[in-house]
Amino acid sequence: MWQDLSGKIVLDWLGFSGRLGDALHFFLYDTVKIWFLLIAIIFAVSFLRTWFNTEKVRAYLAGKREFTGNVLAALFGIITPFCTCSAIPLFLGFLQARIPIGVTFSFLISAPLNNEIAIAMLFSLFGWKITAIYIGFGLAVAILGGWLIGRFNVEKYVLISVPPLSGDIELPTYTPSLKERISEAWNNTRDIFRKIYLWVMVGVGVGAWFHGYVPAEFIAQYAGGDAWYAVPIAVLMGIPMYASAAGVMPLVEVLTQKGMMLGSALSFMMAVTALSLPEAIILKQILHIRLIALFFAIIGAGIMGIGFLFNTIL
């Protein structure tokens, strides 16, 4: 419906035609569609999240056995609100409750990977199937990656000694009303939307230009090939792009339409969210560089594995 209407606006009413009309139609259609879906999905996720917080998750995870703990931590990572800026209190807080370091990493991998912006962008651009694949394999990387980190003796690489929790901690027990939950979710949605709506426009804009002007052969030649190095390059390129996930994903959509292989695209998007440079820099304050390197190496290898797997079977 919106596809027809946006086509009518650009082609009939404004009188554009040819490649320019095509690109403008794509731009208008995609921007408005993504904005609308972003608001709806971020609101839904934020609303669900008002029932969870990291303090509750910590209390629940404390004392769980290791592998079970990894699975639960990765699952909680989807639904718990997380901000890179609170990575340090979170990491230390988990260790304080004597949660194993591998379980802590499972959470720390899953939470940014499954952030609400990434899920909303994936869903609005690629549909539920790719979103489910992304979340499913993301969980696998978080569970196995965290478990593997736990196998190395890395406790010595935590640079601060964390005393155990002393006594019971009294946390606010106040339960918000439905109205308060809705208003909190709406405030969060508005904050996030304000931060990313321009990025979406820029991303879709460049995508629209690709869509209208850049021939598929060109993209297939440089980004699409099934050459072995396509996946590692995609992962490396994803590392510095954490802040701009909202702008990068519309581009990836166009690239896949024009022949980029889905495995490379998945690897790239996971690298954008899971291997975050700002997070590494923040964690550097409390972790030895070797542990951060191990963390990046294991996650990077896992993400590349997923890319190769999909490029081979699809």
Next chain:
Amino acid sequence: MKIEILGTGCTKCKALEEATKQAVAQSGKFAQIEKVEDIMKIMEYGVMSTPGLVIDGKVVSTGKLLSVNEIIELIKTH
């Protein structure tokens, strides 16, 4: 009354400090406001999602940027 804002320097933490100052001014109560940036002190309160708000040693909110009115409400009930 002593109000502490727990936060390591994220934008929300600074915004909460501002909102708390306004709330105290509007509530007409006398309160000492302190920003706690030392991570070990924040940990002692058991708070992991910053910003946290502490009134007279009791954690009243975590991970949320409260509005001025919400803070006034919390100040009144303590």
